[in-house]
Amino acid sequence: MLTEVARIQCPYCWEMIELIVDCSVADQEYTEDCGVCCRPIIITVYAEGGELQHIEARSEDD
Template sequence: MHNLEPSIIQCPYCGEAIEVLVDCSVQSQEYIEDCSVCCRPINISVESWQGEVVNIEARSEDE
């Protein structure tokens, strides 16, 4: 069963705060999600521990 937790990140392109759902059943993951405001692709890195997000980073494609 997936443990989805909402997290707030800042888009590296437009600067807007957006909410993403993170699967906390996976300890370490990287994925791409489009910004819900400007539609540009954001590289998201997430570290989870015991069902909670401990670190989340949002980067542009060129970083």
Template structure:
């Protein structure tokens, strides 16, 4: 597991998420811990290293 910091696409605050490196490709919905708006998160790992991360507004 690894912590990743990024900017919320709604409120622009820096937030963090715990990512699971054991799943190479993941897409899920997570609410921002600051503004509570939903964020679509897409995460990609290659050889156990984070190779891609996207956080987009779904509203």
């Protein structure tokens, strides 16, 4: 499995958090709780050739 560490900003509390992203899957979307405020963040990942291309973090309200 190809993984990378990515930093995102929580859309609720604005804290920067680190995620371990599986880059072996080209496009994926999943929910992960913020490690600071515990609210659910929808994570969208775009990877190509085993490398992270783009990551988005949004609240469930968006």
